[in-house]
Amino acid sequence: MSEVPNVFSKKVADRYLKREVLGEGTYGVVSKAIDTKTGQIVAIKKIRLGKHKEGVNFTALREIKLLKELKDPHIIELIDAFPHKGNLHLVFEFMETDLEAVIRDRNIVLSLADIKSFLQMTLKGLAFCHKKWVLHRDMKPNNLLIGDKGQLKLADFGLARIFGSPDRKFTHQVFARWYRAPELLFGSKQYGPGVDVWAAACIFAELLLRRPFLQGSSDIDQLGKIFAAFGTPKPAQWPDMVYLPDYVEYQFVPAPPLRSLFPMASDDALDLLSKMFTYDPKTRISVQQALEHRYFTSGPLPTEPAKLPRPHPKRESLNTRVSDFNQQEGPTVLSPPRKSRRVMPQRDGFEENAHQVEKSDEHVNDIRQATGERMSWNEHAPMSIDFSVFGSRPPPRPTINSADKSRLKRKLDLEFQQPDQD
Numbered sequence: 001m002s003e004v005p006n007v008f009s010k011k012v013a014d015r016y017l018k019r020e021v022l023g024e025g026t027y028g029v030v031s032k033a034i035d036t037k038t039g040q041i042v043a044i045k046k047i048r049l050g051k052h053k054e055g056v057n058f059t060a061l062r063e064i065k066l067l068k069e070l071k072d073p074h075i076i077e078l079i080d081a082f083p084h085k086g087n088l089h090l091v092f093e094f095m096e097t098d099l100e101a102v103i104r105d106r107n108i109v110l111s112l113a114d115i116k117s118f119l120q121m122t123l124k125g126l127a128f129c130h131k132k133w134v135l136h137r138d139m140k141p142n143n144l145l146i147g148d149k150g151q152l153k154l155a156d157f158g159l160a161r162i163f164g165s166p167d168r169k170f171t172h173q174v175f176a177r178w179y180r181a182p183e184l185l186f187g188s189k190q191y192g193p194g195v196d197v198w199a200a201a202c203i204f205a206e207l208l209l210r211r212p213f214l215q216g217s218s219d220i221d222q223l224g225k226i227f228a229a230f231g232t233p234k235p236a237q238w239p240d241m242v243y244l245p246d247y248v249e250y251q252f253v254p255a256p257p258l259r260s261l262f263p264m265a266s267d268d269a270l271d272l273l274s275k276m277f278t279y280d281p282k283t284r285i286s287v288q289q290a291l292e293h294r295y296f297t298s299g300p301l302p303t304e305p306a307k308l309p310r311p312h313p314k315r316e317s318l319n320t321r322v323s324d325f326n327q328q329e330g331p332t333v334l335s336p337p338r339k340s341r342r343v344m345p346q347r348d349g350f351e352e353n354a355h356q357v358e359k360s361d362e363h364v365n366d367i368r369q370a371t372g373e374r375m376s377w378n379e380h381a382p383m384s385i386d387f388s389v390f391g392s393r394p395p396p397r398p399t400i401n402s403a404d405k406s407r408l409k410r411k412l413d414l415e416f417q418q419p420d421q422d
């Protein structure tokens, strides 16, 4: 802590002694603090009220009260909430690190049992909230906090509902897109718990690959990445898709075998993944069903939380993230006709991919070498495959013209510019 005198003595609401800033997220700055009433270390999130300048409305206050009552071993406890100098302060239990730090720490080897344990705790937290009819809507590894005994807890639960969908203009918010379900990307306004299941599946995939699985650079590109991985959905597979507000037709591409994307995963893991990544939210597995999947009872059993690997010191700058991840190439957006605009994943590269992926471990090692990945992981180490290595040449740039581009962007990003109505 560099400027101890300034921050150390700051007392908020006659109870909390604010310490250093831990970071800044979508809704505002988070600081470490001591609760003088209990002696407990806490994290205080100062919510910028922004559009809600007139104050937090009654509904928001009621929702916050509800969040305070959501108590579960896998949910971050909201200890207190109070207004201070025109900002709303939310006081949470303090957590040591988060899942993003675990995934990114290359000194950490994650065994299949560790991955199972992290996923199980994530799903347990979600199951508790879904039972209480609360959705998370912004699941991503940095919202999964990890305590000093290895316990994983979901953070930021319900905030999207209270304060509106996060404003994607914040740099760090681009990551949230990678975890968005296809129905959200197609503009669905009547989504349900399936959005959290999709996001949990992306996190499961990320634990296996040790890199974000579907790194779209725009909402259109995100759908392109999803379709490249699982095949373009046919209407029979997802009948409601064509009626979604922002539906655009994408060129059909077949799905490569799931095994080719996750060579190290067990059959049970792949089966669960495919059920969580089901396109139609109506047939997507629920969190409770996912928890009852045989993946969790077949060996290796989930590692006990206290025995899970944890990074040493945490807390890196939010700004380092973009450059850390190797962004994948975007899909090709074909020119109009407007109504039948099509977006297609990089087809050539992908066919090559499908051909190549009938592979052995030897092939996996080739890919590792091609991507410059470390070879030091042991047998249990998860691996990571970069889609882009399959295509030998970079895809052509999107040919969509700028007027159409801004129209499409407006359409697809609309919900981020307005607080949610629900």
Ligand SMILES: Nc1ncnc2c1ncn2[C@@H]1O[C@H](COP(=O)(O)OP(=O)(O)OP(=O)(O)O)[C@@H](O)[C@H]1O
Pocket: 022, 023, 024, 025, 026, 027, 028, 029, 030, 042, 043, 045, 076, 092, 093, 094, 095, 096, 097, 098, 142, 143, 145, 155, 156, 172, 173, 315, 318
């Ligand atoms: N309960 C907590 N205990 C310890 N650190 C926390 C806690 N909550 C948040 N932090 C840390 O504070 C910083 C900001 O967190 P915040 O949740 O506001 O944003 P974020 O998770 O980084 O991004 P986003 O808002 O996009 O989810 C992060 O470094 C986060 O790990």
